[in-house]
Amino acid sequence: MAGTLPADPTPWHERRDAGLSDSTMRRTIGTVTKRFSTGQRQVFNGYPEGATAREAAVKAKRQAIRDLDTLLPRLRDSVETNGGQTYLARDATEAVAVVVKIAQSRKVQRIIKTKSMLTEELQLNQALQEAGLSVVETDLGEYIIQQAHETPSHILAPAAHKNRDQIETLFRDDAREKGITPPNSNNAESLTRYARQRLREDFLHADMGITGGNFAVAETGTVVLITNEGNADMVTTLPSILVSVVGIEKIMDTWETLGTIIQQPAMNGIGQRLSSYTTFVSGPRREGVVEGPVEWHLVLVDNGRNLLRGTEFEDVLSCIRCGACLNVCPVFRQVGGHAYGSVYPGPIGIVETPLLTDWRILPELPTVGCTVCHACGEACPMEIDLPHHIIQLRQEKVRRHLVASGVARSYRWWAKMWATASGYQRSLRWARWGQRLYLKQGTLHDAPGIAHGWFVSRNMPPVASETFHEWWLKHRQGGT
Amino acid sequence: MTSTLCPDEANVREFSQRWTKAGGMVWEACGYDAIIKAVEQAWYQLAIPDPSVSVWPVIYWVNPELQHIEWSQILQQYGPVKAWEWGSREDMRQVATTAVLGITGCAWAVAVTGSVALYASETTGLWPSILPPAHLVLVARQRIVRTVAEGLRQMAGAPLPPLFKIVTGPSMTADIEGTLVIGVHGPGRVGAIVYDV
Numbered sequence: 001m002a003g004t005l006p007a008d009p010t011p012w013h014e015r016r017d018a019g020l021s022d023s024t025m026r027r028t029i030g031t032v033t034k035r036f037s038t039g040q041r042q043v044f045n046g047y048p049e050g051a052t053a054r055e056a057a058v059k060a061k062r063q064a065i066r067d068l069d070t071l072l073p074r075l076r077d078s079v080e081t082n083g084g085q086t087y088l089a090r091d092a093t094e095a096v097a098v099v100v101k102i103a104q105s106r107k108v109q110r111i112i113k114t115k116s117m118l119t120e121e122l123q124l125n126q127a128l129q130e131a132g133l134s135v136v137e138t139d140l141g142e143y144i145i146q147q148a149h150e151t152p153s154h155i156l157a158p159a160a161h162k163n164r165d166q167i168e169t170l171f172r173d174d175a176r177e178k179g180i181t182p183p184n185s186n187n188a189e190s191l192t193r194y195a196r197q198r199l200r201e202d203f204l205h206a207d208m209g210i211t212g213g214n215f216a217v218a219e220t221g222t223v224v225l226i227t228n229e230g231n232a233d234m235v236t237t238l239p240s241i242l243v244s245v246v247g248i249e250k251i252m253d254t255w256e257t258l259g260t261i262i263q264q265p266a267m268n269g270i271g272q273r274l275s276s277y278t279t280f281v282s283g284p285r286r287e288g289v290v291e292g293p294v295e296w297h298l299v300l301v302d303n304g305r306n307l308l309r310g311t312e313f314e315d316v317l318s319c320i321r322c323g324a325c326l327n328v329c330p331v332f333r334q335v336g337g338h339a340y341g342s343v344y345p346g347p348i349g350i351v352e353t354p355l356l357t358d359w360r361i362l363p364e365l366p367t368v369g370c371t372v373c374h375a376c377g378e379a380c381p382m383e384i385d386l387p388h389h390i391i392q393l394r395q396e397k398v399r400r401h402l403v404a405s406g407v408a409r410s411y412r413w414w415a416k417m418w419a420t421a422s423g424y425q426r427s428l429r430w431a432r433w434g435q436r437l438y439l440k441q442g443t444l445h446d447a448p449g450i451a452h453g454w455f456v457s458r459n460m461p462p463v464a465s466e467t468f469h470e471w472w473l474k475h476r477q478g479g480t
Numbered sequence: 481m482t483s484t485l486c487p488d489e490a491n492v493r494e495f496s497q498r499w500t501k502a503g504g505m506v507w508e509a510c511g512y513d514a515i516i517k518a519v520e521q522a523w524y525q526l527a528i529p530d531p532s533v534s535v536w537p538v539i540y541w542v543n544p545e546l547q548h549i550e551w552s553q554i555l556q557q558y559g560p561v562k563a564w565e566w567g568s569r570e571d572m573r574q575v576a577t578t579a580v581l582g583i584t585g586c587a588w589a590v591a592v593t594g595s596v597a598l599y600a601s602e603t604t605g606l607w608p609s610i611l612p613p614a615h616l617v618l619v620a621r622q623r624i625v626r627t628v629a630e631g632l633r634q635m636a637g638a639p640l641p642p643l644f645k646i647v648t649g650p651s652m653t654a655d656i657e658g659t660l661v662i663g664v665h666g667p668g669r670v671g672a673i674v675y676d677v
């Protein structure tokens with residue numbers, strides 16, 4: 001069953017141009033991605049165990065995806081034995097309905113949340129707010145974009161597109177609305193201090209917490225959360241009701257295999273051996289313990305993931321959302337996350353968006369968002385063959401007639417011409433003849449049909465009046 | 481040099497190095513007197529109470545081998561400290577929220593990552609490590625294992641605590657223009673005393 005993901009209805013060229021002309025976003029996203037990708041490269045230096053663990057993690061994760069049919073009931077059994085309640089949601093609508101029902105039936109009023117790409121995918125906040133519930137994002141980046149009514153622009157750094165002045169304005173507006181003291185400057189420390197004070201109140205007064213999950217261990221019924229800020233520690237220890245919303249692909253089979261993968265998100269995402277906080281929830285609080293939820297609900301979400309199993313794209317489900325592929329992608333670094341129009345940007349977004357939704361949204365992504373430079377394939381710690389998948393998706397797009405017929409015809413004709421030497425030479429003769437219409441001061445400024453796009457931002461030298469091939473044909477009789 | 485160290489010495493070195501790299505402070509202490517001295521040093525580095533406030537609450541729990549120490553008395557030497565032991569009152573959450581320092585023991589620690597593992601139980605709480613602005617963790621050197629996987633392995637077989645966590649440095653973020661800021665929701669100052677039992 002295909003999943004549903006939100007999509008920006010703005011056409012690609014407008015999204016792209018908006019990204020390219022946003023100099024603030026381009027500067028901040030450049031700094032953030034550089035910092036992360038340098039960190040990833042450095043953290044493995046002199047730490048061979050990290051690399052060995054990564055290899056073991058790839059194997060374990062691939063196996064867990066293959067064994068999902070047995071691991072899923074096992075996880076549910078373990079969680080329920082531990083006193084939690086589990087739910088399996090086939091799609092976004094079902095998942096959202098489960099969470100809203102839990103909140104409403106318990107008369108919840110204030111919800112605090114940790115960062116979760118899956119809940120972005122489900123548009124959970126929107127649904128909770130429509131149901132009259134207050135929900136506050138507690139990861140600083142997520143809090144910023146929630147205030148700005150925007151979506152994340154990077155899997156790990158959701159507010160990577162905003163600068164400190166913009167954030168200060170948001171916080172000042174918030175302070176005015178709430179009648180509290182605003183941040184005293186636009187430096188990162190004062191802005192963070194403001195958010196700390198503001199969110200502390202929410203932590204202490206919330207009656208329900210919502211988390212995502214980096215991993216879920218079938219053997220022990222444990223959900224693992226990784227943060228640097230410590231907000232997951234607040235969300236899991238303070239409210240009396242806890243709901244964890246986790247994709248079915250996050251399941252690991254055993255406690256032992258968890259040990260191989262647990263450091264990989266931090267190592268590959270931010271270049272640390274481990275994030276500041278790794279938080280483990282295995283059940284509601286026991287008699288005599290004061291911390292932790294009284295009720296723990298685990299909502300496992302499919303939303304299109306099963307569609308990928310047993311296909312050539314199965315490895316995509318191994319993604320640990322480290323963001324490394326985004327950080328090295330030359331397209332992402334230029335256009336930023338919002339240009340993709342999907343919750344999942346960058347190379348992984350290009351691959352996952354059409355696959356999870358069975359091509360119902362943003363079918364242009366595999367064609368427009370990749371230069372096939374292969375940097376993402378090299379950066380991915382889970383060895384997901386992203387560049388190859390992007391090519392496969394381009395082919396699939398043609399098979400599904402998702403490419404405009406004129407474009408498909410042009411490429412077919414082009415391929416046919418260049419398949420033989422004589423066809424290639426003939427095409428050059430035609431180009432030389434045709435280019436006269438587009439020549440200005442010895443440079444080509446435009447071209448007809450699909451070639452037009454190429455000239456939107458650049459010029460080209462014309463086809464030479466005599467190519468090397470032609471010169472060679474004339475001179476080779478003379479011998480070399 | 482390293483090869484001549486006995487395993488737990490190598491672990492202590494590496495733990496101290498990594499914990500410091502992650503942004504924490506470390507004191508090594510062998511024996512009662514050294515532990516008390518390290519606590520004093522840690523207090524002045526980590527707890528920065530408001531001098532105009534009449535009571536400086538501290539919330540704490542320690543591992544069994546350090547329970548004989550009169551923590552309240554020791555901490556009172558540094559100012560108007562009121563030390564609350566975990567579980568000594570109903571409203572531990574309120575105490576942790578107002579505390580100037582949280583002191584905890586730990587179940588195990590990890591050398592290669594510079595981390596400490598804390599379980600939520602009747603006698604050991606997590607709030608002292610997250611709600612106050614500073615956290616001091618007391619780590620028995622014998623409890624330091626080399627890798628996270630080894631630490632997790634120790635837990636296998638028995639029922640897991642419903643809630644536990646691994647702490648590796650202070651609370652931090654780089655969400656604003658990639659600038660690193662320490663002390664977001666959790667403590668901005670963290671220290672570890674590595675002691676010998």
Ligand code: SF4
Nearest residue numbers: 319320322323325380
């Ligand atoms: S595809 Fe690979 S590199 Fe990209 S986010 Fe997922 S695990 Fe990280």
